Amino acid sequence: MIEVNHLVKRYGSKTAVDDISFRVEDGEILGFLGPNGAGKTTTMNILSGYLSMTSGTVSIGGCDILTEPNRAKARIGYLPEHPPLYPDMTVRDYLYFIYDLKKVSLRRGPHLQEICDLVRISDVAGRIIKHLSKGYQQRVGLAQALIGNPEVLILDEPTVGLDPKQIIEIRNLIKSLGKQHTVIFSTHILSEVQAVCDRILVINEGRLVADDTPDDLSAKLMGGSRLAVRVAGPSDQVLRRLRELDGVKKVELQGIKERGTVDFLVETDEKLDVRRAMFDMLAENQWPLMGLRNSELNLEDIFLRLTAKEGEQPDAGKGPAGKGARQKGGKRKGAAQ
Amino acid sequence: MGAVYRKELKSYFHSATGYTFIAVVLFLSGVFFFMTNITAYSAEMSSFFSMFQQIVVFIIPLLTMKIWADEKRNKTDQALLTAPVGLLSITLGKFFAAMTVYLVAISITVVYALTLASFASVDTLVIIGNVFGMILVGAAMIAIGMFISNLTESQIIAAVVTFGVALMLLLLQSFSTLSGLPEIVSQIILAASLFSRYQDFSVGIFSYADVIYYLSVATVFIFLTVRALEKRRWA
Numbered sequence: 359m360i361e362v363n364h365l366v367k368r369y370g371s372k373t374a375v376d377d378i379s380f381r382v383e384d385g386e387i388l389g390f391l392g393p394n395g396a397g398k399t400t401t402m403n404i405l406s407g408y409l410s411m412t413s414g415t416v417s418i419g420g421c422d423i424l425t426e427p428n429r430a431k432a433r434i435g436y437l438p439e440h441p442p443l444y445p446d447m448t449v450r451d452y453l454y455f456i457y458d459l460k461k462v463s464l465r466r467g468p469h470l471q472e473i474c475d476l477v478r479i480s481d482v483a484g485r486i487i488k489h490l491s492k493g494y495q496q497r498v499g500l501a502q503a504l505i506g507n508p509e510v511l512i513l514d515e516p517t518v519g520l521d522p523k524q525i526i527e528i529r530n531l532i533k534s535l536g537k538q539h540t541v542i543f544s545t546h547i548l549s550e551v552q553a554v555c556d557r558i559l560v561i562n563e564g565r566l567v568a569d570d571t572p573d574d575l576s577a578k579l580m581g582g583s584r585l586a587v588r589v590a591g592p593s594d595q596v597l598r599r600l601r602e603l604d605g606v607k608k609v610e611l612q613g614i615k616e617r618g619t620v621d622f623l624v625e626t627d628e629k630l631d632v633r634r635a636m637f638d639m640l641a642e643n644q645w646p647l648m649g650l651r652n653s654e655l656n657l658e659d660i661f662l663r664l665t666a667k668e669g670e671q672p673d674a675g676k677g678p679a680g681k682g683a684r685q686k687g688g689k690r691k692g693a694a695q
Numbered sequence: 696m697g698a699v700y701r702k703e704l705k706s707y708f709h710s711a712t713g714y715t716f717i718a719v720v721l722f723l724s725g726v727f728f729f730m731t732n733i734t735a736y737s738a739e740m741s742s743f744f745s746m747f748q749q750i751v752v753f754i755i756p757l758l759t760m761k762i763w764a765d766e767k768r769n770k771t772d773q774a775l776l777t778a779p780v781g782l783l784s785i786t787l788g789k790f791f792a793a794m795t796v797y798l799v800a801i802s803i804t805v806v807y808a809l810t811l812a813s814f815a816s817v818d819t820l821v822i823i824g825n826v827f828g829m830i831l832v833g834a835a836m837i838a839i840g841m842f843i844s845n846l847t848e849s850q851i852i853a854a855v856v857t858f859g860v861a862l863m864l865l866l867l868q869s870f871s872t873l874s875g876l877p878e879i880v881s882q883i884i885l886a887a888s889l890f891s892r893y894q895d896f897s898v899g900i901f902s903y904a905d906v907i908y909y910l911s912v913a914t915v916f917i918f919l920t921v922r923a924l925e926k927r928r929w930a
Contacts, residue, residue: 442774458698
């Protein structure tokens with residue numbers, strides 16, 4: 359459905375997108391993952407025909423975006439980072455306008471009603487867009503992209519600025535849209551792509567660093583698992599005993615987050631489950647286990663690992679810089695969920 | 696083109712822009728008509744038109760400043776430029792919407808002419824020529840203003856620059872009479888002046904050269920607007 363070949367975009371001396379190639383098949387949901395400024399928006403703007411590329415080709419359903427722009431654009435519904443809304447229009451007028459602009463052949467009344475019901479904006483149809491909340495504006499933007507039932511949906515950070523309930527709604531909506539449309543959506547939240555996508559492209563500093571299914575990607579990246587452990591006990595002794603356990607590769611002291619307890623980050627072998635042994639050891643010493651959870655990789659870890667892999671430095675993710683990034687990333691992820 | 700035209704036309708009247716433009720034009724034309732015709736007991740409208748025409752050109756930036764600057768500021772140009780519509784038809788839609796508001800505003804002059812005609816005999820050709828001339832000057836100025844609006848995100852900058860350009864075009868006429876200029880230079884300046892071309896129309900003479908001049912200016916600036924949009928895509 360979508361074919362991107364050796365896409366390059368330069369702004370003066372800055373290279374925003376550096377030789378990206380990928381294909382998206384019919385009905386696939388593709389997640390575009392990357393930190394801010396990685397080139398996600400630029401890539402999406404090029405795919406939608408808003409910007410042109412410095413070199414490379416993009417074709418949408420066999421139509422080149424440069425040579426047959428109108429045929430290619432007719433297949434795309436695009437929700438840019440800032441929804442392109444006219445603040446002085448009512449929602450209904452705005453959707454009518456987009457309907458006319460896109461020269462849609464479906465019947466107007468039922469088609470727009472269906473979209474409004476889908477993104478749940480029917481109750482605000484008569485209101486002026488500038489008076490709507492950010493969440494509703496985002497949904498009107500999404501409705502705009504859906505008009506004309508395009509085969510391809512390109513959604514640039516569709517969940518930014520929404521409250522947690524709305525985020526879940528939009529995610530479910532994207533999932534259900536994926537049954538009939540080819541969807542590309544970008545985000546900087548890892549759990550979001552994991553929840554929604556069939557395939558993930560990871561992009562960093564304009565370059566593609568990974569192209570995989572969510573499970574394969576995490577399996578590749580893990581190379582062992584990590585446990586976050588909270589124990590009520592003397593930190594140096596617990597640390598020593600944890601390190602002695604079978605299958606434990608590395609233990610990191612995380613400090614005190616709850617009074618009377620200590621947090622550890624335990625890295626273990628892929629195959630061996632150390633949780634049972636760990637519990638037995640702690641029980642034996644009468645150190646109550648206050649918390650135990652899998653510590654997932656977050657975006658920063660992924661980048662560090664992926665870029666480390668390229669530079670053949672497997673240790674790069676474990677230094678002090680990695681730790682700092684991890685904590686910051688953890689906080690952001692927490693806030694986003 | 697139809698969708699953009701309708702949306703633009705509505706947007707002039709969703710905000711105060713369209714109303715303000717029409718109100719200012721009506722007010723000024725009323726003042727001029729009162730001065731040049733009513734208090735002067737005259738049915739001769741050419742002095743009314745010569746004042747009115749020059750002033751209206753300076754109000755046109757009010758109409759054109761938002762055309763693209765606003766779209767860029769609200770990022771709504773992304774919806775326009777990613778829709779399966781050609782750049783020319785978007786541009787023309789916007790141009791004709793501005794033209795429509797302009798025509799509605801200046802149509803008041805026809806009301807004045809009819810009022811005069813019911814009391815005295817008027818020179819119909821002078822009126823037709825003037826109205827026709829005003830439509831052409833307006834088309835040229837709107838195209839220029841639209842182009843300038845496409846170069847910036849700020850409506851204020853677009854309005855001020857368009858205003859400056861209008862003033863320059865008006866002054867060209869007086870530049871051509873500066874002493875010491877070679878004949879050929881003053882001829883060229885005069886030929887390029889948006890206002891000296893108007894003289895023929897104001898006395899009821901219909902000259903193809905003038906019509907072509909105004910239409911070319913409009914066409915060139917519409918073309919440049921499309922190129923500027925295209926260039927932004929390529930930059």
